[in-house]
Amino acid sequence: MAERMLQFVSVEQHQPDKRLAAERTHDFDEIYEDFEPKRAEIQASRCSQCGVPFCSVHCPLNNNIPDWLKLTAEGRLEEAYEISAATNNFPEICGRICPQDRLCEGNCVIEKGFESVTIGAVERFVTDNAWEQGWVKPLSPRHERPQSVGIVGAGPGGLAAAEQLRRLGYQVHVYDRYDRVGGLMIYGIPGFKLEKDIVLRRHKLLEDGRIQFHLGKAVGAEDSDDEIAFSTLRSRHDAVLLATGVYKSRALGGPGSGLNGLVKALDYLTASNRRSLGDQVPAFDSGELDARGKNVVVIGGGDTAMDCVRTAIRQGAKSVKCLYRRDRANMPGSLREVKNAEEEGVEFVWLAAPDSFLGDDAVTGVRASRMKLGLPDATGRQSVDPVENSAFTLEAELVIKALGFDPEPLPTLWNQPELEVSRWGTLKIGHKSFMTSLPGVFAAGDIVRGASLVVWAIRDGRDAAEQMHRWMEQNAQTAQAAE
Template structure:
């Protein structure tokens, strides 16, 4: 092993080549070039193969990272893909959009002093190679089962559960209110992080595997939850959270102040070749405008970097804490800075100026105080610190809350928590409605794609157990 691995002592950390900022500002293509095979093999060989792999411990999917790094270093790529895909339904997506600097790479034991192994880039290289060489197969079962499953939501949680249940032989039906499969992976994440073909090819593959998709189908309008429960042996709700958080401030109702998801969805739909009236009118187009994005998470970074590519005159991110306390990926912050985004740290909005249409954001400076119960430093406004930012378009990236699903689904007995997320038994992932499970953001709140995948896979395990127990002779006799 020593000849192949532990090469961090002689090899420096190297990411795939990144396109120059001036070049990538002009298009929506992914910013990293493909890893050359020799470079990917060399970077994989830097793994220390430590006894306690903290990269794996801090991965929500507990991916067997040291194992597939070793296989990659040895040139055994097909085996590396088999190991990677055994725990991860979408390794090609996680390799692109996971905040590795906060998860696996951020906890790599050689990070201090040598620089972490480039885990995400190697994962992307392995799975892109697998797709090119035809190693990725549709989820076809060894035997078909009579039981059927209904899954509400074609995002990462729903798709992960659909794949696991289809492999077990269930008849899987996925219902989604949108016209494409992928949820926020299609409509929320920009192409420069995740090109849409990467997601859409999974849709085609899953259809080949026998998963049935019912698109443009809104539960509560086109079909009721009660109908789905009668139609299927179990149901999974994996709708995600889409309701934008709001703030109260003078001028908040001015034209030109828009939710982040509306802005990103319009940009992604235009990129998919659709006509989007709100974009065509200029309402959701940043071209030639002074843009201010309020927020500090990954969604805010997606917005500022999209505005740059649309040709905004200026792009400013207004965040009430400092750079060290950004909740999003620091790698995304660096990419935004390279592309010309200006950051106003320790600034919070207090009002919006304009007559009919927004013309400026009035803000004040904040002071970081002592940590609160969560460990984050509290912020308080500083006296006499008001300043103004010119703004023709203000994008509110303050996070997302759940929609009122009991009302939307017409199911008053569907319980929710005080935060509006669905209440489940966390051992079984089942709601108070027998046979109705829930997973992903609609349970844990707005989170990462990788956590949604984990939740979807876990829910599939519990649904399988529930249906097998229900179909057992003992259960039938008891009924």
């Protein structure tokens, strides 16, 4: 091992080559180039193979990272892929969009003195190579089970659960109100972070494994052409998983908050992604959701805000500013994304929050105040307080609200008052069973934990699938004993 691994003392960290900002801001293609096999092997060899792998400990999926790094360093790429895929349903996606600087790489043992191993880039390389070599195969269960499972939501949590349950032989049906599979991976995350063919090829693979998708089919209170009643869904399947995600944008009040030109982040990103996919988007064509030639202000400091500012740059905005009430050290988004945005011409206005919006019919500016950091609050983050007499104005013809997402009121929308929710509106579940207050109805992902990362949704989907399998097995044994 010593000959191939522990090379961090002599080999420097090297990320895949990144296209220059002047080039990449003219398209929505991914900004990072692919690793060459030899370079991937060299970077993987920097792993220290430590006794307590903090990279795995801080990965929500507990991926066996040192194992597949060692196999990559040895050129055993098919085995590396098998180890990676054993704990992660979508490693090529996580390798692209996970905030590794806050998870695995940020907790790498060698990070402090020698810079971390490029875990995300190697993960992406291993799986992309597996696709090219034909090692990624459709699901083929050893035996078919008669039980049917309905999954509401074709995002990462729902898809991970669908794959796990189909692998066990269940008849899996996935329902989604959108016309493509992927949820926010297809409509929320821009192509420069995750090109859409990466998601679409996963969709085809799952279809080839005989998972049945019902797209453009929302769940509602009553049956109709484009909706299926929740009660119908329950009667049709032996178990149901709710993996709807959270899509309700948080409101931003204040004087002028109803002006034209103030838009929701998800509406803005969806329009851009649909246009990239070749769809007709009237709101984009009209200029409502197009940043071209405009002074743009994005309010928020998370990954969604980073997606918005970088999209606006590519649409040809006159200027793009990100207004965030805390400082760089306290922002929730990936610092790697902040760096990419700054390289591309985004200006960050730290420690500032909006007070009001100026304009008659359409927004012309954002009136904001400077903020100062106070003592840590209950979450451990520093509180923020306004600085007296510090108001200033930012010119803006387009203001994008990227303040996060809350759950939709599912019990009301589906006429299911007995479906219990928390005080935040998320679904209540048994945290070991993943079952809601309705027997046979399970839930996972953001609709349970609130807006979070794709990797956490995958973890929840896998865990929920395991509990659904256990529950259906117990039901089958009970029915068999009764006979």
